[in-house]
Amino acid sequence: MENRHVISVLVENKPGVLARVAGMFSGRAFNIHSLAVAPTMDPDYSRMTIVTQGSEQIMEQLIKQLRKLINVVKVQDLTLGDYVDREMILIRLKATAAKRAEILRITDIFRGKVVDVSHDTITLEVSGAEGKIEAIIELLTPLGIVELIRTGTVAIPRAKKAAKASGTDQ
DSSP, rough: OOOEEEEEEEEEOOOTTHHHHHHHHHHOOOEEEEEEEOOOTTTTTEEEEEEEEOOOOHHHHHHHHHHHHHTTEEEEEGGSSSSSEEEEEEEEEEEEEEHHHHHHHHHHHHHHHEEESSSSSEEEEEEEEEHHHHHHHHHHHHHHEEEEOOOOOOEEEOOOOOOOOOOOOO
C-alpha cells in the first residue's frame, strides 16, 4: 500500500545539494509530490521538506539513500510521529462584478487574504493543510481560476507536551 510521507531533510547550505537530492529521487524512480527548501536559522544549513508516496519498505530504502548523500545532515520521516504541515497558494481569479462577492465570501471562510485587485481579477493568498487547499481550489474552480501557484508542503514536528504530574495538581 502506498502512503503519503513527509520527509524533513537538513542539509548543508551549499551549491549542488538540491541537485544531488533531486537526482537521488529521479535516479531511483521515486516521484517527488512537492519540495520546499529554505535556509534555517543557521545560514550554514537548509531544510528541505519533501512529500512523496511509497510503501514503508520503499520509504525505509529512500531514507537510507538520503542519509548516504554528502551534505545531508539529518533525515526524518515526519509521518512516523505528530507534525504540523502547511502549504500556501496564490490564486488569481476572473472577478466580474457578479462574482466578486462570492469570491470574497469563500476567501473569508478559508481565512484567505486578497493580495491584489484589478478591474478584471482578484489574487488571493491562502495557507493551510493540504486538505484545506484542495477544498478552496475545488470551490473556486467554477468561478474561473486564471492562475494558481502552490508552495509545496512545509512541516515541523509537534512540540512534546508536558506530562501531567499525577497527584500533584492540587
